Amino acid sequence: MPEWAQSIMTSSITWAVLAGVMAYMLTLVGIPVYTWWERRGAALIQRRPGPNRRGPYGLVQAIADAVKLAVKEDVVPAGANKWMHAIAPMIVMTVALTTFAVIPWSGDIELFGKTVRLQVADLNFGIIFILAISSMAVYGVTLAGWSSNNKYSMLGGLRAGAQMVSYEIALGLAVVGMVLVYGTLKLNLMVAGQEGSLFQWGLFQAPLAFLIYMVATYAETNRVPFDLVEADSEIVAGFHTEYSSLRFGLFYMGEYVHMAVSAVLTVILFFGGYHVPWAHTLFGTTPYATLFPWVMAALAALCLALAWDTSRPKRRALTQGNMIFAAILVAVAGGALLLATLYGLFYDVAWFAALCSMVTQVAVLVVKFLFFFWLFIWVRWTVPRFRYDQLMKLGWKVMLPLALFNIGLTSVLVLAGWL
């Protein structure tokens, strides 16, 4: 390997940029897919087919939705504070995207004697950074509600102010419990602390904190059952009633990015991040490199199964685009199998094995992430919305004492040396 290639591969900038790309892939590129996923999941839970007309499994519907949003008329209501009205969606979106900066996508890997990690910024106050930045989102929501000059928006903004601030306390206190358990604020050290057996995961270390964290997360992202901020059956669309076109799109995307951050953070705090339980016991000294061909084989199998399904004559009658989709899937499957074969040939080349282990870790994290993203959708179509007084009662009379109790309990356990 030439000198310049080595210096590029060991540069921290390279990996920061790649981590940024990773974050954008999961959010901005992923959003059309998530909207499709949400609609399809909702439909299937309600026992109807959902969007399935355009493209394979209705996937092109997502692009149609995005284009529709982009070309709509952008209306600013009369009497609105134009400056605030314009800046509010930007705050929501920027804040949601910024939190991705400290997410560690993989563990440390050795490349030519240097240690690199797929992470944009390794801040030593990582979790505090996420809490600090994501709590700014409430400004965007409240400003949107206030600046729209609309009663429903105002109500939504007010609710947002009260709800997001209330649940932030419980969220922060639950995270304090996890900081006690891991003894660090760095996210990558938190994940490293969950290596080993399944019972090293935060979920088993502090189940109470997990419970509080999950509930507070749903409230923070304004998802059902805590979607009082937009509550479409009560106050039209809440804070974004007066938004249209891409400004509405920014709120919409902001919500999904926020969900994505929350899902990733749940995995990192409670579900072992990129770790596979008992990896070292089961797969030897370099478990993630060993797992690489299996991950690739699983990816290829998934792609081939989907390709087979979309190219069945029964489906082909609907669109010819299915054939293109199937061809792309087969190509991806081929690429995955090729990589697996390459690993079989070059597994003793240190840098190649290290890269493979990184890919495996990212894949593990993404699979866990997708589950928690799906949980958001699943819960949405399961639990009805809270009433406002119930929401406040839960936040202040249940979650807050429980979180304080959790901190006390965790502190005692940590001091006693049980955690």
Next chain:
Amino acid sequence: MGALREYFAAIGRTIVTLGDGLAVTFSYLLRKPTTIQYPDRTAQPVVAMLPERSRGMLENDVEHCTGCSMCAKQCPIDCIHITVVKDEETKTRSLTQFDIDAGKCMYCGLCVEACPIGCLRHSLEFEGAMYDINRLMLHFVTEPRVVAKPPKKGEEVQFAPRGSIVRKFLYEAGARPPSSGGAS
């Protein structure tokens, strides 16, 4: 102590019931959809599956129409327009216009009840999507024709098959024929 126990018991119940709810919705996810994919996944065309007494778009079998205008008088929104011209020489009355504005019709069925012959009736057709709403003005009389005589007592009138008339006019106006049921 009792209040504290109730507090933690409530949290426990929350977890259990939430799990129950999630299990129920997930089981629904795996079941077959109950809705039918409209229009091309149905076993037969939707029109063929409608009940006998469904009130679809109006049609008039002008071959048997006497031009009495009872229907037009009954219509609460005046969507039926009839013109009858009397020829002074031959002493015959001719029907020159029988238009139904299907875009306005509200399918109340009063005109059908008023029709003494039974030539005005509801078909089962309902797919009348057009690019221009004016095309939904259906002209049942294409060229002036002498009105029919009312049937004598006990005489059976043979009407054209139900729906065959309006369907022809709809396709001429530009409605898309329903995709063949049972395909795919």
